[in-house]
Amino acid sequence: MNPHLVQKLGFGLLALISLVVVIPILLVIGAILAQGAPAISAEFLTAMPRDGMKAGGILPAIVGTLLLTAGTGLVAIPMGVGAAIYLSEYARDTGLTRAVRLAIVNLASVPSVVYGLFGVGIFVLLLQFGTSILAGSLTLAIMTLPVIISTSEEALRAVPMEFRTVSASLGGTPWQGIRRVVLPQALPGIITGVILGLLRSAGETAPILFTVAAFYLPALPQSVMDQTMALPYHLYVISTQVPGMPLSIQFGTALTLLIYVLSMNVIATLIRGYFRRRREW
Amino acid sequence: MRRSRRTLVALRSGPEWAIEAIIRVLGVSTIGLVALIFIFLLTEGLPAFFEIPLGNLLGIRWYPTSELYGTLPLLLGSVLITVVAMIIAFPLGVCTAVFIREIAPAWAREILKPMVEVLAGIPSVVLGFFGMVVLAPVVREGLGAPTGLTTFTGALVLAYMALPTIISVAEDALDAVPKSYRDAGLAMGATEWQTIWRVVLPAARSGILMALMLGMGRAIGETMAVMMVTGNAARMPVGLDALLRPVRTMTATIAAEMGEVASGSTHYHVLFAIALILFVLVFAITLASASVMFRRRERGGLR
Amino acid sequence: MVETKIRVDHVSYWYSGNQALSDISLEVPARSVTVFFGPAGGGKTTLLRLINRLNAQLENTRMEGSILVDGEDIYAPTVSLPELRRRAGMVFALPLPLPGTIRQNVLYGPSLAGIRDRARLDGILYRSLVQAALWDEVKDRLDSPASGFSGGQQQRLCIARSLAVEPDILLLDEPTSGLDPISTAKVEQSLMELKEQYTIILVPHSVQQAARVADYAAFFLMGELVEQGSGEALFTRARDQRTEDYVTGRFG
Ligand SMILES: Nc1ncnc2c1ncn2[C@@H]1O[C@H](COP(=O)(O)OP(=O)(O)O)[C@@H](O)[C@H]1O
Ligand SMILES: [Mg+2]
Numbered sequence: 001m002n003p004h005l006v007q008k009l010g011f012g013l014l015a016l017i018s019l020v021v022v023i024p025i026l027l028v029i030g031a032i033l034a035q036g037a038p039a040i041s042a043e044f045l046t047a048m049p050r051d052g053m054k055a056g057g058i059l060p061a062i063v064g065t066l067l068l069t070a071g072t073g074l075v076a077i078p079m080g081v082g083a084a085i086y087l088s089e090y091a092r093d094t095g096l097t098r099a100v101r102l103a104i105v106n107l108a109s110v111p112s113v114v115y116g117l118f119g120v121g122i123f124v125l126l127l128q129f130g131t132s133i134l135a136g137s138l139t140l141a142i143m144t145l146p147v148i149i150s151t152s153e154e155a156l157r158a159v160p161m162e163f164r165t166v167s168a169s170l171g172g173t174p175w176q177g178i179r180r181v182v183l184p185q186a187l188p189g190i191i192t193g194v195i196l197g198l199l200r201s202a203g204e205t206a207p208i209l210f211t212v213a214a215f216y217l218p219a220l221p222q223s224v225m226d227q228t229m230a231l232p233y234h235l236y237v238i239s240t241q242v243p244g245m246p247l248s249i250q251f252g253t254a255l256t257l258l259i260y261v262l263s264m265n266v267i268a269t270l271i272r273g274y275f276r277r278r279r280e281w
Numbered sequence: 282m283r284r285s286r287r288t289l290v291a292l293r294s295g296p297e298w299a300i301e302a303i304i305r306v307l308g309v310s311t312i313g314l315v316a317l318i319f320i321f322l323l324t325e326g327l328p329a330f331f332e333i334p335l336g337n338l339l340g341i342r343w344y345p346t347s348e349l350y351g352t353l354p355l356l357l358g359s360v361l362i363t364v365v366a367m368i369i370a371f372p373l374g375v376c377t378a379v380f381i382r383e384i385a386p387a388w389a390r391e392i393l394k395p396m397v398e399v400l401a402g403i404p405s406v407v408l409g410f411f412g413m414v415v416l417a418p419v420v421r422e423g424l425g426a427p428t429g430l431t432t433f434t435g436a437l438v439l440a441y442m443a444l445p446t447i448i449s450v451a452e453d454a455l456d457a458v459p460k461s462y463r464d465a466g467l468a469m470g471a472t473e474w475q476t477i478w479r480v481v482l483p484a485a486r487s488g489i490l491m492a493l494m495l496g497m498g499r500a501i502g503e504t505m506a507v508m509m510v511t512g513n514a515a516r517m518p519v520g521l522d523a524l525l526r527p528v529r530t531m532t533a534t535i536a537a538e539m540g541e542v543a544s545g546s547t548h549y550h551v552l553f554a555i556a557l558i559l560f561v562l563v564f565a566i567t568l569a570s571a572s573v574m575f576r577r578r579e580r581g582g583l584r
Numbered sequence: 585m586v587e588t589k590i591r592v593d594h595v596s597y598w599y600s601g602n603q604a605l606s607d608i609s610l611e612v613p614a615r616s617v618t619v620f621f622g623p624a625g626g627g628k629t630t631l632l633r634l635i636n637r638l639n640a641q642l643e644n645t646r647m648e649g650s651i652l653v654d655g656e657d658i659y660a661p662t663v664s665l666p667e668l669r670r671r672a673g674m675v676f677a678l679p680l681p682l683p684g685t686i687r688q689n690v691l692y693g694p695s696l697a698g699i700r701d702r703a704r705l706d707g708i709l710y711r712s713l714v715q716a717a718l719w720d721e722v723k724d725r726l727d728s729p730a731s732g733f734s735g736g737q738q739q740r741l742c743i744a745r746s747l748a749v750e751p752d753i754l755l756l757d758e759p760t761s762g763l764d765p766i767s768t769a770k771v772e773q774s775l776m777e778l779k780e781q782y783t784i785i786l787v788p789h790s791v792q793q794a795a796r797v798a799d800y801a802a803f804f805l806m807g808e809l810v811e812q813g814s815g816e817a818l819f820t821r822a823r824d825q826r827t828e829d830y831v832t833g834r835f836g
Contacts, residue, residue, distance in 0.1 A: 007474035014380040018393060021377045021448075024441060025400045028411050079307055086308025090301070092643055100308065103315035106567045109495070110318070111502025113532045114556045117539065118318050121325060121553075125544055142314060149311065162680045169638060170693035171670035171749055175297050180692070181682055203404025206504040206532075210539050232406045232505075239410050240509060247414070254407050265402040269395070 029258070036255025039248040045256070048218045053238060054246060058253055063220055064133075064228035065202060065260065068212065071137025071224070072144055072201045077194055079141070080148030084190075087149070088156035089164075089178050108146035113206040115143040120210045134224040136212025140201040147197035155189025156182060188275030195268040203261045205232040215241075231257040322560055326553035333547065338554075343515040343529075345538065345548045352531075352555060354517045358432075359530040361518045362507065363500045365436035366443060370500075371493050373440070374447030378492075381448070382455040383477055401445035409509030412438040417510060426525040430512035433524045438506050443496040450495055454488020455481060491570045498566040501532075502559060508533035531555045589614035589753065589783040590635060595649035597630055599642070604630045607649070608809045614752075616799035617775060617784045619815065621791065622830065626804035628787045632755045635785070636672040637665055653753070670697065672753040673746030677761050679738035681730035686713075686722050689730050689741055693749035708748050716744035717774040736767025743774065753783045761789040772797055791831055795819040803827045 047057030091097040119139030129135040159182045167177030183190075201207075213233035221228040235253045238245045330338065333350050340351030381393050416437065417429025424433070458481050466476030482489070512527025515534070535552050542549040590612035597605040605627045612618045620628040633639045635651060637658065650657050658668055670693070681689050690709050699705060709726070713719040718740040722733070730741055739759055746754060756775075760768040775784060775797060788794040794801060798815025803824075811824045822828040 003472045003475060007472045010474045011384050014376050014384055015389075017373055017376040018380045018385070018389075021373055021444060022393065022396050025396050027415075028403065028408065029399070031411065031415055032407070079310075082304050082307035083311050086304045090305060091308060096309070100311055102568075102571055104311060105571055106564055107311075107315055107318075109498045109502065109563050109567050111504065111532055111559055111563065113502070113504040113535050114318075114322070114560055117535060117553065117556050118321055120539065121321055122317075142318075145311065145314070162676070162678075163682060165638065165641075166676075166680050166682060167692070167696075168641070168665070169636065169669055169674040170696060170745065171666040172693075172696045173297055173666055175300055176696050180696070185683060199402060203402075203406065205404070205406045206536055209536055232404055235406050235410055236505060236509070239413060250410065250414070254410050257404060258407055261402055261404055262399060265398065269398070 032251060032254050032258055035248070036251035036253075036258075039252025040255060044252055049216065050218075053216055053242060054244070054249070058229075058231070058234060058249075058256065060217055060220055061229040061231045061234040061253070062256065064212075064214075064230040065232070065257075067133055067221065067228060068136055068140060068208065068230055069198055069202050071133055072140040073194070073198055075138060075141035076144040076148055076197065076201075080145050080194070080197070081152050081190060083145070084149045084152035084156060085178060085183075088153045089174065089182070104146045104149050107142075108150065110143075111206075112143060112204050113209075115139055116207040116209055116211065118142070119207060124211055130225065131210065131212055131214075131227050132225045133212055133221060133228055136208045136228075136230075137224075139207045139211045140204065143204065143207055144197040144201045147200060148193055151193025151196065152186070152190045155186040155193065158189065159185045188271055192268045192272045195264050195271075199261050199264040199268070202264070203232055203257065205236050208233055231260065319560065322553055322557045325550060326555075326557035329547065329550035329554035332550060338551075341517050343534070345551070348547075350547075350551050352551070352558075354515050355529055355531045355534050355555065356558070357518050358511075358515075358528040359501055359532070361523065362432055362436050362439060362511065362528060362530060363497055365432065365524065366439035366500045367493065367497055369436065370440035370443045370447055370496060374444050374492065374496065375451050375489060377444075378448045378451035378455060379477060379482070382452055383473070383481065397445050397448050400441065405442060405503060405506040406509070408438055408442060409506035412506060412510035420525075424525055428512060428527065430510055430527055431525050432511060432518060432528040435507050435511035435528065435530075436524075438510055439500045439503055442503055442506060443500045446499045447492045447496040450492035451485075451489050454485040454492065457488060458484045494566050494570045498563050502563055504532040504536050508536055513537065531559055586613040586616075588612070589654065590785075591652040591655075592631070592635075593650045593652065595631070595634065595647065595651060597627070597634065597648075598646045600644040604807055605634075606807045609649075610802055610809060610812050612783060612785060613800060614783045615779060615781065617779050617786055617797050617815075618800040618802065619786050619788050619794045619798040620802050620804055621788055621794045622804035622810075625806065627807045628804050629757050631804075632674070632757050632785060632787060635753070635755060636669045636674055638669075638674065640665060666696075670749045671751055672755055673749060673751035675739070675742050675746055675754065675756045675759045677758040679735055679742050679762070681733075681738050681741055684730060685727045686730050686733075686741060687726045690744050690748050692745060697749065712744040712748040715747050715774065715778060716740045717770055717777075718744055734767070736763045736770065739763060739767070740771060740774065743771070747778075751782070753785070754778065756784065756786045758787050758789045760793065768793070791819075791833070795831075803830065805830075 044057045045062065046059055048059055050056035087097065087100065091100070116139065119135060123129045123135035123138050124131055163181045163185070164177045167181050168174070208230055212227060212230070214227040214229050215237055217227060217229050231253065235250070235257060238253060239250050338350055339353055340349065341353050342349040342351040343354055377393070381390055385393065412434055417434055419429070420426055420431060420434050421429035462480050462484055463476055466480040467473065471479065507530050511529065511533065513529045513533055514527035515529040518528050535555055538548070539552055542552065588611045592608055592610045595605055595608045596603065608631060620631060622628060630639070634647065639645060650659060652658065653671065682692060687709060690712050691705050694705060694708050710719065713722065718737060721737060730738060733741065743759070760771050763771065772793070775786065778784060786797060788797070795815065798819070800813070801815045801818040802812040803810045803818065805826055811818060811822060811827045818827060819831055822831055
């Protein structure tokens, strides 16, 4: 057969396959948007659940997810960015450094349910935090660390070595060079990585199953030692554990979670694009 | 304007020393964390191997309430669903990566890439929910399965969850093939299509293999979506109709039963043993692909 | 009697086992221009970087011998690297402005040293830019990004940036290699004025430049110091045949 005809057919086939990849994504988003949007109202977002969650709103789940994201960030950002700075700027290429890198790559692929188990064992039981926002945040933070570390390290390494040399040659200590030149340049990349990491943790269910999530708790948490509802777990519960749940509430919850996570995604993309255009080198 | 003589000796300032120390501690503590997770899984999981006869542990019946802890159906369930997911996702992912990198016009790329990123961002519980309420009925009606919650439904959802990983790693692999390879292919009179199949893809094969492995790692560890769409029946997934019957994975077992077990009980230890198996599986996959990744960057740090 | 600013004493240096300098001894006189010249790979950059210890950040390297600045051993364990580098400023082959404006670039060093006083900083900014023969060209654009200026202006900015920390010594590694002849002439002109105050070591980008600016010269060949002396002596009546060949362009 004519090779150019083959090429035409081949390209067409690949385009078709890409459509097969894309269309279900659109379907998922479209379906959730179409069926979830009517359910979302001011009451849905700001009221407590009623009638065994079959009516009312999902406020405690929203608040819980926001709190967990904040708690995760509070722990994971300083630790993760600190570790990234260590790896990129201080660590020499020794066996230990390689072990750390390998550890991070490995941590990134540990199944989230294993983090959940670890969280139960260490934070809930051993350290006696109980099922609490504290235990859940710490569990999610440990899960998020590898993402933050590896994206931040990449951003730091993308800053040309010469800037560090120039800073040192002007009498700067390593830390001065990092703080005044390297970090500002790497910041967009670090922020993007942090958001992507937090986004992932915000949508996770398995790590919070046994460390913090409450099935039904029609009150807002009062302290970090309280349990809380959370959007992902709530969606799981109302779609598998509660018979006779109105579909609209399920879709509304799914849409709320999707909007929360995807808007973080969009913010990260915007930040990255904005700074990429402004970069001076 | 001469300045008075300075000495070269100056004490290191206090806060700076402290900051550097903190950063070093943070860096090294990440490895401690991995060690901690592993040790913890070991101490909680290993007892299972002493408390339960091996024949029972490797048996085909998982009925913890009757002290039957056969993990084989769970292991096979995870393997089956992962393999089927990869059979679907790997060709789709690689072809899409080729399309994005080698063929697609700019506008198509501008649509495809963000879509894939969006897919990566959708929480697994949302995909599981979609699989339950939309996909499962279709599978039930369309394929005549008694219930829509089947191995196949799970594998389909898993395939799409693994796609972003496969696509982006494969894209990187294609990106790393020098342009001169393509030019050489075209210069010899081959069409772009022939060049892609005979030159570019073979040159990128180690990276594409890595895409497969990382996709597998992603799929085998997935929990919520799988738990929601596979029906969770702990029976041996054998026979031709296994695809259209419910199945239960290792991850779903942990997630479903962890809440009910008493800390320190045999059942509790078995769940940790399963987590240990998962951890080791994923660790092996990571190690295998790590060699490819480490070759990429070589540079010392600033002291 | 000329005052010796830097004394290099039997220095040898290895990059992971490959010797880059073997047994170098020389003295650099204060307030003059000394050129290190010779074919690429001779070790000139290496020696320059040893004088302000920029190589300290490299792994797998080894040094023997000692280097003294004003009689102090700069490799003594008590020496502070920032302090040493403030005393010996460095300008690199390519202009390397930091991200930021002209002002931020020049004042980077002083601000690291903790100088906050506005009037004093303005004084440093003015003096450094004038000394680097750049003031007239940038005085209206002090707060424009440094990346927007020409290569020649950027390189003089880098010189000004080094001068702003008030060093005694200026180490310049082929500072004009990327510049056009007019910019090169401007840089050389400012060097001539700077040597009244500073001890300058220059790695030239050509023999012609070496001959134009050298008060003293040292010829490096494959890690060895072949010959040193006054610039005039080396470029008109070299004692060693290899120097002679290189200076007259017969090298190869
Ligand atoms: N960072 C480095 N790592 C390893 N070898 C180096 C490094 N820098 C220079 N060298 C080697 O040291 C020798 C001297 O180099 P250099 O000092 O740059 O010479 P010159 O500046 O005279 O061209 C060369 O053989 C070069 O390859
Ligand atoms: Mg050089």
